[in-house]
Amino acid sequence: xxxxxxxxxxxxxxxxxxxxxxxxxxxxxxxxxxxxxxxxxxxxxxxxxxxxxxxxxxxxxxxxxxxxxxxxxxxxxxxxxxxxxxxxxxxxxxxxxxxxxxxxxxxxxxxxxxxxxxxxxxxxxxxxxxxxxxxxxxxxxxxxxxxxxxxxxxxxxxxxxxxxxxxxxxxxxxxxxxxxxxxxxxxxxxxxxxxxxxxxxxxxxxxxxxxxxxxxxxxxxxxxxxxxx
Numbered sequence: 561x562x563x564x565x566x567x568x569x570x571x572x573x574x575x576x577x578x579x580x581x582x583x584x585x586x587x588x589x590x591x592x593x594x595x596x597x598x599x600x601x602x603x604x605x606x607x608x609x610x611x612x613x614x615x616x617x618x619x620x621x622x623x624x625x626x627x628x629x630x631x632x633x634x635x636x637x638x639x640x641x642x643x644x645x646x647x648x649x650x651x652x653x654x655x656x657x658x659x660x661x662x663x664x665x666x667x668x669x670x671x672x673x674x675x676x677x678x679x680x681x682x683x684x685x686x687x688x689x690x691x692x693x694x695x696x697x698x699x700x701x702x703x704x705x706x707x708x709x710x711x712x713x714x715x716x717x718x719x720x721x722x723x724x725x726x727x728x729x730x731x732x733x734x735x736x737x738x739x740x741x742x743x744x745x746x747x748x749x750x751x752x753x754x755x756x757x758x759x760x761x762x763x764x765x766x767x768x769x770x771x772x773x774x775x776x777x778x779x780x781x782x783x784x785x786x787x788x789x
Contacts, residue, residue: 563591564642565591565644566592567592567593567643567657568596568631568644568645569595569596569608569645570596570598570627570647570648571596571648572597572599572600572627573600573604574600574604575604575606575607577648578595578648579608579611581646581647585646585654587654588654589654589658591644592640593613594613595608595614596618596628596630598623598624599620604648614634616631616634618630624733624734625730625733626732629726629730631643632727632730633727640720641720642661642718643723644717647714652755653757655756657717659753660674660715660716660717660755663753664717664718669749669751670721670722670748670749671717671743671748671750671751672717672718672751673708673751674752675710675754676710677693678710678752678753678754695776696711703741703745703787704741704745706744706750708750710752711736711737711740712736712737721748725743737783741782741783
């Protein structure tokens with residue numbers, strides 16, 4: 561019997577970690593798993609297929625937004641009630657997947673974010689990453705009245721209503737903060753829960769210092785434009 565939950569793993573050159581990530585997810589929950597191979601040039605696709613999960617191979621690298629929207633469209637087409645985003649680099653602890661889904665099943669919220677910052681879980685990201693998260697927390701509070709503390713967390717779960725929204729439209733790059741803003745302003749309910757995250761287990765982050773500056777400028781501008789609509 562097929563699960564009502566789909567775990568979506570966007571993966572770009574994560575051959576070193578994707579297999580173990582899938583094994584860990586299977587160990588802690590019964591959800592179906594989809595790997596969206598975002599134009600990898602290594603053995604990511606083959607490593608994922610060895611674990612007997614669904615794999616979509618994109619013909620080129622679309623970035624996190626394009627990869628996730630592909631997964632959301634797949635989830636809609638196959639009738640899933642919930643979708644969970646999990647990174648392919650081993651940072652997200654799958655023990656918390658059921659904790660993310662529980663408030664959705666109860667009908668209390670529409671999006672649940674796994675947060676590194678609302679409890680002291682010994683997570684220490686870079687100063688630039690933490691400063692960026694605090695900056696976006698300030699902007700969200702200013703524009704929407706609600707404080708979201710781990711704005712850049714990619715460990716999140718959504719219900720069928722948000723899934724349909726994301727399948728239709730999803731920002732192509734750096735979507736995490738932008739979609740929170742859009743959902744809050746449209747009346748969707750968002751909740752953070754404390755989770756444990758780890759340093760990436762392999763591969764290299766695509767976020768450079770230059771990209772970080774572009775990221776903050778681009779997302780801030782998108783938030784201001786959203787307020788003016």
